Amino acid sequence: AQTVTQSQPEMSVQEAETVTLSCTYDTSESDYYLFWYKQPPSRQMILVIRQEAYKQQNATENRFSVNFQKAAKSFSLKISDSQLGDAAMYFCAYTLETSGSRLTFGEGTQLTVNP
Amino acid sequence: KAGVTQTPRYLIKTRGQQVTLSCSPISGHRSVSWYQQTPGQGLQFLFEYFSETQRNKGNFPGRFSGRQFSNSRSEMNVSTLELGDSALYLCASSWGLAAYNEQFFGPGTRLTVL
Numbered sequence: 134a135q136t137v138t139q140s141q142p143e144m145s146v147q148e149a150e151t152v153t154l155s156c157t158y159d160t161s162e163s164d165y166y167l168f169w170y171k172q173p174p175s176r177q178m179i180l181v182i183r184q185e186a187y188k189q190q191n192a193t194e195n196r197f198s199v200n201f202q203k204a205a206k207s208f209s210l211k212i213s214d215s216q217l218g219d220a221a222m223y224f225c226a227y228t229l230e231t232s233g234s235r236l237t238f239g240e241g242t243q244l245t246v247n248p
Numbered sequence: 249k250a251g252v253t254q255t256p257r258y259l260i261k262t263r264g265q266q267v268t269l270s271c272s273p274i275s276g277h278r279s280v281s282w283y284q285q286t287p288g289q290g291l292q293f294l295f296e297y298f299s300e301t302q303r304n305k306g307n308f309p310g311r312f313s314g315r316q317f318s319n320s321r322s323e324m325n326v327s328t329l330e331l332g333d334s335a336l337y338l339c340a341s342s343w344g345l346a347a348y349n350e351q352f353f354g355p356g357t358r359l360t361v362l
Contacts (some may be wrong), residue, residue, distance in 0.1 A: 164347075165347070166347050166348050170353075175355070176336060176355060176356050177353060177354075177355050177356075178338065178340075178353035179353075180350055180351070180352075183348075183350065185348065224291065226291075228347040228348075229347060230347050231347075232304060232347065233279070233296055233298075233303055233304050233345040233346070233347060234279055234281050234296055234304075234340070234342050234345060234346075234347065234349060234351055235281070235293050235296060235304050235306075236281075236283070236291075236293065236340075236351065237293070238283075238290060238291035238292075239290075240290050241290065241291075
């Protein structure tokens with residue numbers, strides 16, 4: 134079965150500090166895309182960052198970056214200079230090249246940012 | 249550009265009833281996907297529509313159905329509601345079917361079944 138595991142149900146970080154959220158996935162496919170989504174209390178899911186599995190270079194988006202280890206099937210998210218607005222539930226997810234837009238999500242990590 | 253809209257935002261129904269939820273994608277987007285979010289099961293894929301055709305279906309009973317109209321708007325229907333159907337139902341739209349397309353989510357419809 135295709136699965137995504139986020140082993141940290143909750144994480145906290147001090148404002149301006151750095152935090153890393155973990156994610157591992159399991160798929161036998163070789164072509165896929167990995168995502169981190171953020172869901173704030175408003176419940177609106179927002180894409181944070183995307184990584185193509187065929188790219189070795191780790192994706193970055195401003196303060197957000199990933200550590201993609203394809204052989205280990207690991208896809209962690211690093212948030213630098215954490216801000217109060219980063220507080221949210223973060224979901225790791227992937228889509229397979231063969232399954233269209235179908236996202237498989239992890240259980241989520243609730244991130245708290247302390248002032 | 250307007251985002252994905254979902255109506256209604258909140259809904260309360262009783263067991264045995266049926267419900268229809270609506271999703272209007274971002275203008276120009278032709279793919280619409282539906283997800284169910286519950287505390288116990290997390291986010292689970294329901295189905296995906298593209299050009300009025302169901303292209304992908306998750307592991308849900310036949311009580312869950314959907315459709316897409318020629319303007320790409322989509323509806324999902326749940327018949328014979330059960331308590332376990334209480335959830336946040338999220339709709340997402342994207343330009344096409346390809347896996348790399350970014351999906352944009354709506355605010356969700358919160359369904360409560362009493």
